[in-house]
Structure formats: C-alpha cells, structure tokens
Amino acid sequence: MKYTEEHEWLDDVDGIVTVGITAHAAEQLGDIVFVELPEVGTEVTKDDEIVVIESVKAASDILAPIDGEIVEINEAIVEEPGKVNDDPEGEAWFFRIKPSEPEQMDDYMDENEYKDFIG
Amino acid sequence: MGDLKRTPLFDLHVERGGKMVPFAGWEMPVQYPLGVMKEHLHTRAAAGLFDVSHMGQVILRCDPAALETLVPVDVVGLAEGRQRYGVFTNAAGGIMDDLMLANRGDHLFLVVNAAMADQDIAHLRAHLGDAVEVITDRALLALQGPKAEAALARIAPDVAGMRFMDLAVIPSDYGALWVSRSGYTGEDGYEISVGEAQATALAEALLTMEEVEPIGLGARDSLRLEAGLCLYGSDIDTTTTPIEAGLGWAIQKVRRTDRTDFPGAATILDQIENGAPRKRVGLLPEGRAPMRAGTQLFASPDAGDPIGSVTSGAFGPSIERPMSMGYVPTSSAAPGTTLFGDVRGKRLPVTVAPLPFRPATFKR
Incomplete structure (x- = not known):
C-alpha cells in the first residue's frame, strides 16, 4: 500500500491500482454528502482533478495520483457518499486505474512514512 | 488564534x-x-x-418609540414579556443587521449578531446615547x-x-x-x-x-x-432590503401605515406597494451536488449573463438533499421555475422552491 501527500491510498493488485482516501482525510473532511467520479475509460494524467468530494463543510478535489486509464469506479459511493466516512480504506474505494507509468508509484510513501506525515 | x-x-x-x-x-x-x-x-x-x-446582548432603557427610529418594527406595540424579530435598516433601505428584540417592562432587551455587534452598538449609541447598556x-x-x-x-x-x-x-x-x-x-x-x-x-x-x-x-x-432563515452577511446585508429578502412579515402593519418614520422607508414602502425587483428564494438542486454560496444562476443552460446567485448552500441532513437560497429577479422567483447553477463549469438544473425547506415546529 502506498500513500500520497494528498491523503490518497493506492493499492496495487496485479497491475491494477485501487485508489481511495485515508481515514485521516475522511475525518478531516467531515460528513461527505456528494462524490463525483470520472468515467470508466478516461485517460488521466498525474495531478488531474478527477474526483470531486463535497462534505458538509466544503468541496475538495482529488487528484489522479498516477498516469493511466480509469478501468473501474465505485458507484456505491456516488449513491451513498456517507460510506466514505464509514469505511474509507475498505469498501469505499473511489476508482481503479491501469497505470501507464507504474514507476510513478515509487515516489509515494509507505504506511509508516504516511503515519509520520500525518503526525 | x-x-x-x-x-x-x-x-x-x-x-x-x-x-x-x-x-x-x-x-x-x-x-x-x-x-x-x-x-x-x-x-x-x-x-x-x-x-x-458570541452574540451581542444589549439592554436599552429608552422609550420603545426611540428604537422605532432605527428598525421598521412595531416596538411600541410589543407586549411586556414578548419578543420579536427585526432588522436595522439604513437610509437606502438596506439591512444593517438582523436582531431579536424583547420588551422586559422597564427596558428592551436586544440580541444582535456577533460579527455586527460592535457596529450595532455604535449605531445604537449614536442615536440613543446613554440608554444603551451592553451586557x-x-x-x-x-x-x-x-x-x-x-x-x-x-x-x-x-x-x-x-x-x-x-x-x-x-x-x-x-x-x-x-x-x-x-x-x-x-x-x-x-x-x-x-x-x-x-x-x-x-x-x-x-x-x-x-x-x-x-x-x-x-x-x-x-x-x-x-428552516429558511437568513444568515446576516450571506443572505442579507446592506445591499438587500427586507422586502427583497422576504422579511416583509417583520414589518408590522402599523409601521407601514402610521409610524412610517424609519431608515429607508421610502424604498421599503415602495417595494411593499409595487414589489421588489428581485427576491430571496429557496433553491433545490435536482442532482446531488450542493450549490454553495456564490454559485451563479442562469435562466437557461446556454444563457450568457447570470440572473442571480446563491447566497447560502449546503446539504440538508433532514431533507436528505442539497439546498440553497439566493436572489433572482421577481419574474423568475415563482416556485417550480427551473434555473441553472454553474457548478465547476457545468450548468446544473435547480428548481425554485418555497421556504422553509422543512416546516418549523414552534409551540405557538
């Protein structure tokens, strides 16, 4: 598992990377009431704004952590945005991406580094 | 901090x-x-x-009629032990703050917004002098x-x-x-x-x-x-009149017909008589995306200029959907009118809706 400074987690299983937000991020955002996901098939570039999350407090963007193609999205969190607060690092993943530059993953933190990062 | x-x-x-x-x-x-x-x-x-x-608590030891020179509210007719909502208006008819005012027998008790308290107190002192006691x-x-x-x-x-x-x-x-x-x-x-x-x-x-x-x-x-209630500084301010804001109910009949000497009376009474050019309305986005304060409102998906904007917007936990309030021209203010809000560059449909979104449950 890898972590970004934008509080995303990346789980690489057999070359497909599942992306979500960390429990820390979900707690900071507060109750999430709206999620907009990219369409399957979208080619994204690292740092593209591809997801919008709205909490009771404000809107925030989630950036594409790596280059690649969106191969699956989690419609369940669009239907029930509150799932992101309930299980951000499990059931409430956001999208799956097939990386075109897999080595971009190497730049991200491991779990211990992320724990240090959030203090 | x-x-x-x-x-x-x-x-x-x-x-x-x-x-x-x-x-x-x-x-x-x-x-x-x-x-x-x-x-x-x-x-x-x-x-x-x-x-x-954080809200300002103020006691006024003056003739209730003196406060009527600053608010278009029936203070004189407010019975002892009763409270009323009101607004301070300026000479242009704009709202300087909203407040609660109560008759406590030998004095009036006011509660004003935290952000406006210093200004309100200065305004009260300028007109009512030593009658003003800040709690x-x-x-x-x-x-x-x-x-x-x-x-x-x-x-x-x-x-x-x-x-x-x-x-x-x-x-x-x-x-x-x-x-x-x-x-x-x-x-x-x-x-x-x-x-x-x-x-x-x-x-x-x-x-x-x-x-x-x-x-x-x-x-x-x-x-x-x-509950459809205004937040001062967002939904109402010096650029909005009580009539545009839908607060005409807070201007009792006696202040419209007899004791009409209040700041901004010319504008406000004209708007009561002839209508205001724009109105505060409820807005229900058709989708799930909240339309926050500042969202520009358009009459159609491809209209060039906005006709109004959102002044408050959030998700309504009890109504289980996003909700907003904003100002639109009176001609577009009828409930059921479809407008379009610009959310992150997309024109999303939003329906003008009656306020409140959820009926009040006061014990009358």
Missing part, C-alpha cells in the same frame, strides 16, 4: 472535543465528535445545546429541538408554560435565567441568558441529560438553512 475572544464555555467545548475555529472574532466550536450531520439530526430528533454567547457578563445558550422543553423544565419548570416568542426571567439554581422561547433552527426551543459564572454549570447540567448533545456552528448553519 491569538486575538480571538472566548466565551465562558470555551473549556467545556475543548473538553468535549469541539473543533474550535475562528468565527466573527471568536473561537467557537464548528463541530463535536458526533459530526455535523448527526448533530443536525440529533437536534431535530431530541435536543441540541448551542453556545451563542458583557452573561453567556447565551440555545437549547433547541422537540425535547428541549422537557430538558429545560427539569431545571426551570416554568419554561414549559411559555409560548413561542415569550420571554421571562426565571430564578434557578444557576441564578436568574433570561429565557425566551425562540431560536434559529426551525425547532421549538429556548435561548437562555445566564450569568457567566454559572454558565458552564448550567450547560453541564443540560448535557448530562440523555436527550441533550452539544451542537457546533456547522449544524447550526444547516439547521437554519433548512
């Missing part, structure tokens, strides 16, 4: 895990561990305790929700007999409480002014009751928006 003021309940907020944020010059809890959504729903289902001590040694709590009466009556049994907008001074173990049956959530409930030395003990006594939870500013905002 060095220069921020703290209310007498500051330590209680921190002990209960309140997330403290700057608000109108004060350090206030935006939410507690329960979170905005559950705090909102708890208030509607049981009772929520809010610290509103600085009392906290203000709001207890709101269907179980507020049962909770507060354990401490002060007489509150059960009060009607909406009654105000009374009630002795208690926490000193004399200045209680009004009012609030700003659309729920039945009370606002309680209590001496600062007793405020924490009173709040703790209420919070030990099973039905009472502490509620932060986040839920206060979604509660008032569901």
Whole structure:
C-alpha cells in the first residue's frame, strides 16, 4: 500500500491500482454528502482533478495520483457518499486505474512514512 | 488564534472535543465528535445545546418609540414579556443587521449578531446615547429541538408554560435565567441568558441529560438553512432590503401605515406597494451536488449573463438533499421555475422552491 501527500491510498493488485482516501482525510473532511467520479475509460494524467468530494463543510478535489486509464469506479459511493466516512480504506474505494507509468508509484510513501506525515 | 475572544464555555467545548475555529472574532466550536450531520439530526430528533454567547446582548432603557427610529418594527406595540424579530435598516433601505428584540417592562432587551455587534452598538449609541447598556457578563445558550422543553423544565419548570416568542426571567439554581422561547433552527426551543459564572454549570447540567448533545456552528448553519432563515452577511446585508429578502412579515402593519418614520422607508414602502425587483428564494438542486454560496444562476443552460446567485448552500441532513437560497429577479422567483447553477463549469438544473425547506415546529 502506498500513500500520497494528498491523503490518497493506492493499492496495487496485479497491475491494477485501487485508489481511495485515508481515514485521516475522511475525518478531516467531515460528513461527505456528494462524490463525483470520472468515467470508466478516461485517460488521466498525474495531478488531474478527477474526483470531486463535497462534505458538509466544503468541496475538495482529488487528484489522479498516477498516469493511466480509469478501468473501474465505485458507484456505491456516488449513491451513498456517507460510506466514505464509514469505511474509507475498505469498501469505499473511489476508482481503479491501469497505470501507464507504474514507476510513478515509487515516489509515494509507505504506511509508516504516511503515519509520520500525518503526525 | 491569538486575538480571538472566548466565551465562558470555551473549556467545556475543548473538553468535549469541539473543533474550535475562528468565527466573527471568536473561537467557537464548528463541530463535536458526533459530526455535523448527526448533530443536525440529533437536534431535530431530541435536543441540541448551542453556545451563542458570541452574540451581542444589549439592554436599552429608552422609550420603545426611540428604537422605532432605527428598525421598521412595531416596538411600541410589543407586549411586556414578548419578543420579536427585526432588522436595522439604513437610509437606502438596506439591512444593517438582523436582531431579536424583547420588551422586559422597564427596558428592551436586544440580541444582535456577533460579527455586527460592535457596529450595532455604535449605531445604537449614536442615536440613543446613554440608554444603551451592553451586557458583557452573561453567556447565551440555545437549547433547541422537540425535547428541549422537557430538558429545560427539569431545571426551570416554568419554561414549559411559555409560548413561542415569550420571554421571562426565571430564578434557578444557576441564578436568574433570561429565557425566551425562540431560536434559529426551525425547532421549538429556548435561548437562555445566564450569568457567566454559572454558565458552564448550567450547560453541564443540560448535557448530562440523555436527550441533550452539544451542537457546533456547522449544524447550526444547516439547521437554519433548512428552516429558511437568513444568515446576516450571506443572505442579507446592506445591499438587500427586507422586502427583497422576504422579511416583509417583520414589518408590522402599523409601521407601514402610521409610524412610517424609519431608515429607508421610502424604498421599503415602495417595494411593499409595487414589489421588489428581485427576491430571496429557496433553491433545490435536482442532482446531488450542493450549490454553495456564490454559485451563479442562469435562466437557461446556454444563457450568457447570470440572473442571480446563491447566497447560502449546503446539504440538508433532514431533507436528505442539497439546498440553497439566493436572489433572482421577481419574474423568475415563482416556485417550480427551473434555473441553472454553474457548478465547476457545468450548468446544473435547480428548481425554485418555497421556504422553509422543512416546516418549523414552534409551540405557538
């Protein structure tokens, strides 16, 4: 598992990377009431704004952590945005991406580094 | 947060895990561990305790007619022990602040917004001089929700007999409480002014009751928006008149026909007679995306210029959908009118809707 400074987690299983937000991020955002996901098939570039999350407090963007193609999205969190607060690092993943530059993953933190990062 | 003021309940907020944020010059809890959504729903289902001590409490020892020179409200006709909502207006008919005012027999009691308190007090002093006494040694709590009466009556049994907008001074173990049956959530409930030395003990006594939870500013905002109530500085300000804002009900008949000498009367009375060019309306986005304050509103998906904008927008936990308020031309203000809000570059449909989004449950 890898972590970004934008509080995303990346789980690489057999070359497909599942992306979500960390429990820390979900707690900071507060109750999430709206999620907009990219369409399957979208080619994204690292740092593209591809997801919008709205909490009771404000809107925030989630950036594409790596280059690649969106191969699956989690419609369940669009239907029930509150799932992101309930299980951000499990059931409430956001999208799956097939990386075109897999080595971009190497730049991200491991779990211990992320724990240090959030203090 | 060095220069921020703290209310007498500051330590209680921190002990209960309140997330403290700057608000109108004060350090206030935006939410507690329960979170905005559950705090909102708890208030509607049981009772929520809010610290509103940052609001300005003012006593006026003057002829009620003197205050009528600053507000287009019937102060003279307000019975002893009764409270009323009002606005300060300026010469152009704009709203300088909104407030609650009560007749306490030999004086008037006012509650004004925290962010506007200094300006309001200066305005009052400029016109009413020594009649103005600012209360600085009392906290203000709001207890709101269907179980507020049962909770507060354990401490002060007489509150059960009060009607909406009654105000009374009630002795208690926490000193004399200045209680009004009012609030700003659309729920039945009370606002309680209590001496600062007793405020924490009173709040703790209420919070030990099973039905009472502490509620932060986040839920206060979604509660008032569901109730269709204006937030000063967002939904109303000096650029909006009471008529545009849909607050004409706060201008009693006698101030329209007889005692019409108030700031901005020419504009306001003309708008009562002939209508205002624009109106504050409720807006229900058709999708799930909230339309926040500042969202531009268009008459069609490809219209060039906006016709209005959103002044408050959030997710409504009780109505389970996003909701907004904003100003649109009167010709586009009929409920059912479809408009389009620009959300992140997309024109999303939004329907003009009656306010409140959720009916109030006051005890009349």
